[in-house]
Amino acid sequence: MSKLALVAGQGGLPHRLVAALPDQIATVVHLDGFAPEGVTSTAFRVEHLGSLIARLVAEGVSDVCFAGAIARPALDPAALDAATLPLVPRMMQALQAADDAALRTVLSFFEEAGLRVVGAHELLPDLLTVPEVGTPSDRARADIDRAAAVHAALAPLDVGQGCVVAAGQVLAVEAMPGTDWMLASLTHFHGPKGGVLFKAAKAGQDRRVDMATIGPGTVTAAAAAGLSGIAVRQSDVLVLDPEGVSDALTRTGLFLTAVAP
Structure with a gap:
């Protein structure tokens, strides 16, 4: 059985998913500074993205859903952890790229770790x-x-x-x-x-x-x-x-x- 993690942003979408799928979502996390409204979640820093991905894999997560709005975060080189350092060159390119290209880069980090990215509408077709x-x-x-x-x-x-x-x-x-x-x-x-x-x-x-x-x-x-x-x-x-x-x-x-x- 798949184990799902929700990377939540702002707006009403994360709450809609959590309310509709309480038994499917194993963990909810959010980028520091962009906490979702009405949803209990754990914050992570963009400088610790590599560690977050490693933790999800270690916890047996198989699928990841991104839901909600965020702005582009600033990257503090002094706050980078060891697991995120290998990702930095591509992260820097992503922060300077157009929206679609930046998102594809972020998704690639999760997919390369063996995690499957699923859309909110795939989990809840009624959204369409x-x-x-x-x-x-x-x-x-x-x-x-x-x-x-x-x-x-x-x-x-x-x-x-x-x-x-x-x-x-x-x-x-x-x-x-x-x-x-x-x-x-x-x-x-x-x-x-x-x-x-x-x-x-x-x-x-x-x-x-x-x-x-x-x-x-x-x-x-x-x-x-x-x-x-x-x-x-x-x-x-x-x-x-x-x-x-x-x-x-x-x-x-x-x-x-x-x-x-």
């Missing part, structure tokens, strides 16, 4: 169920098509997982600060009324560790930005709280639709 509410207007559908085209054009550049389009105009593109920051920035912008938030995976994205997410807060932020709805690509986006999302959509009057891959 989109609670569709409302019907996009013809104008909104045109904005969705435009947003999908913009996303496809930018995806190979590893920029972000979302964008906002209104009346055919690109109002914002998600970058390092994330979706919430992008939507908040639009509250100060007086552009076309309405608009659509579009979210999907980037080209070449490793969906085991870097899936886009939406929750009730996403709906509230989209409404505050004056948008008319949200579109996600089916099987590309995790929904953290389907009931909360549905309630928020009903309350705000926004639509949520899933488009085919």
Whole structure:
């Protein structure tokens, strides 16, 4: 029987997994400074990553799931332990690389130790169920098509997982600060009324560790930005709280639709 470790970050995903899979998750750890909300876990430093991996292997862990958001940590050379020293050259390259390349490097450390990396949606497939509410207007559908085209054009550049389009105009593109920051920035912008938030995976994205997410807060932020709805690509986006999302959509009057891959 497989033994699972959860490397938890911030946001609602770690709590959702722990609540749904209490008997499957053997241990929960988090990067120092990025403790998950509502989840009991043990902190580790990035300078001790090699020791963490060795400990998981020694404890008989076979699978590892990364869930939740973290920022890139600073590396303190003076704090490195012996088990992590061999990883340092690749760690330094990863810290300077684009998001996808950096994540692939981190995953390789675990996989080379014989640990299998599994996605949150593989453990809990219901995370991919989109609670569709409302019907996009013809104008909104045109904005969705435009947003999908913009996303496809930018995806190979590893920029972000979302964008906002209104009346055919690109109002914002998600970058390092994330979706919430992008939507908040639009509250100060007086552009076309309405608009659509579009979210999907980037080209070449490793969906085991870097899936886009939406929750009730996403709906509230989209409404505050004056948008008319949200579109996600089916099987590309995790929904953290389907009931909360549905309630928020009903309350705000926004639509949520899933488009085919």
